[in-house]
Amino acid sequence: MAQTNRYRPGDRVRVRVDSPTHHFRTPTYIQGKQGQVVALCGTFSNPESLAHGGSGLPKIPLYRVEFPQTEVWAEYHGPAADTVLVDIYEHWLDPANQEVR
Amino acid sequence: MTEAHDGHQHPGIDGDDGQTYYARRAQAIEALLVAKGICTTGEVQLAMEQVEARSPADGARVVAHAWVDAGFKTRLLSDPIPALAELGYALAETTTQLEVVENTDEVHHLVVCTLCSCYPSTLLGRPPDWYKSLAYRSRAVADPRGVMREFGLNVAEEVKVRVLDSTADLRYLVLPRRPAGTEGLSEEELAKLVTRDCMIGVTDALSPVSMASSA
Structure with a gap:
């Protein structure tokens, strides 16, 4: 199956901000945040389709993305090195350099 | 229901009273999956036993x-x-x-x-x-x-x-x-x-x- 993985480990990405009416697995707290791809977890059936009786196809790449805690929570108390890792499906990610901030 | 035994009284165990919304929903979903032939009751039990065995x-x-x-x-x-x-x-x-x-x-x-x-x-x-x-x-x-x-x-x-x-x-x-x-x-x-x-x-x-x- 022709499968293109848009991102590679090391790439900087930003999570899309969206609240679709269907089921989705991208936590709200991480939306809009910038992080770094640390791994391609594989390709999986799309839960946004599966949850509503769909086939889940085509399968989509899932990435493990690491975010600095201080980027995610404005009032994070711990050291700057602390991170949170979230598994995010490809269609929820944009290259971080698309927007400069 | 109240039953007397051992010299004291307490309510009998009346299973359905304790059924939560989620328990009833799970039972309904299981019944539908079985009725539609997607899985059997035995397969559901096997899956539960596998988790419980761990x-x-x-x-x-x-x-x-x-x-x-x-x-x-x-x-x-x-x-x-x-x-x-x-x-x-x-x-x-x-x-x-x-x-x-x-x-x-x-x-x-x-x-x-x-x-x-x-x-x-x-x-x-x-x-x-x-x-x-x-x-x-x-x-x-x-x-x-x-x-x-x-x-x-x-x-x-x-x-x-x-x-x-x-x-x-x-x-x-x-x-x-x-x-x-x-x-x-x-x-x-x-x-x-x-x-x-x-x-x-x-x-x-x-x-x-x-x-x-x-x-």
Whole structure:
């Protein structure tokens, strides 16, 4: 199956901000945040389709993305090195350099 | 209904009264799946039995083996499903993948599922109730060090804390650090130091000293 993985480990990405009416697995707290791809977890059936009786196809790449805690929570108390890792499906990610901030 | 026996009275156990909305919903979904021929009642029971048959003791056995066998540890961290099969755990049939993350002197991992209660139940059995609580799910990700302190674990400032939010198709198992002073222990003795909580990452493995003082 022709499968293109848009991102590679090391790439900087930003999570899309969206609240679709269907089921989705991208936590709200991480939306809009910038992080770094640390791994391609594989390709999986799309839960946004599966949850509503769909086939889940085509399968989509899932990435493990690491975010600095201080980027995610404005009032994070711990050291700057602390991170949170979230598994995010490809269609929820944009290259971080698309927007400069 | 009230029944008298042994010289006192109390209400009889009346099962249906305690049925929650979710229990009734689960039964309705199961009945529909069976009626539509998607699965059989036997398959549902088998799946339940498989989860119930697992316990943190299974995870502890895996961790202790990784502590004593460096080659196994490397295989467990790089490709856990075949490695677990070496110990007789056939997880390949399950739909969710497992990832094992190692706690070291430099990095400490903590696992949470902020969306629901995703948990490596194919290896550890059912998650503890607190793991599914809104308090843990919301606080573990925003204040992991504070949560771990409440479990009695102070992670040093120079150790990086990585929270793993298992939102999707992977489940995470923490490989805790082997406690100091355990060089002479057998694999079976080491497994007794591996608690459910240290495989979630909210604590370290027990030290032989704390085991001795609590015995």
